[in-house]
Amino acid sequence: QVQLVQSGPEVKMPGSSVKVSCKTSGDNFNTYTMSWVRQAPGQGLEWMGNIIPMLETPDYAQKFQDRVTITADESTTTVYMELSSLRFDDTAVYYCARIIGQSFDHWGQGTLVSVSS
């Protein structure tokens, strides 16, 4: 049974960075595409980027290209998303999700990142 368990909520100052983790369980961690999606308050879902742990080469949405880093640790079957130069409008719930085919078939519980001075 696949489970994605994310790290807890964060409160950050503008200009700082945040790193969110997503611990996965289940088979074939290395071969699946793992993705990060965020949702600002009252807004829709926004794809940020992907990584296939076996390939270690991430792919980022153009909007976040300069500020996001997605990594994977095969030894702990954990993926990470680090967002730098935080702004107030980065306040959102950040989700990790597994992609099968073209579908996000399993999601983490979400991590609230609040940017506040």
Next chain:
Amino acid sequence: SYELTQPPSVSVAPGKTASITCGGNNIGSRRVQWYQQKPGQAPVSVVYDNSDRSSGIPERFSGSNSGNTATLTITRVEAGDEADYHCQVWDSSSDHWVFGGGTRLTVL
């Protein structure tokens, strides 16, 4: 970049049929996914590859896709179906994933 358009809200009486649309340029040539999201919860996959139901999803949920519109149809709507519904495709030209803005389904 490819864009998906959803109505912000749809209302339906219990026991009736709800249709939630997702518009995009020639979306019929793409594979569309639908997600249900209840307040304070993560999204859950309900339909993938246009019309396949995800595991555990009732037969009341179905999907279709043709031309410039994909549709999620929910028959015999129940109070528990009240949620936000998001459509999603993969954009091959950019190799990126795209979501619609989401539709709030209200059960009257």
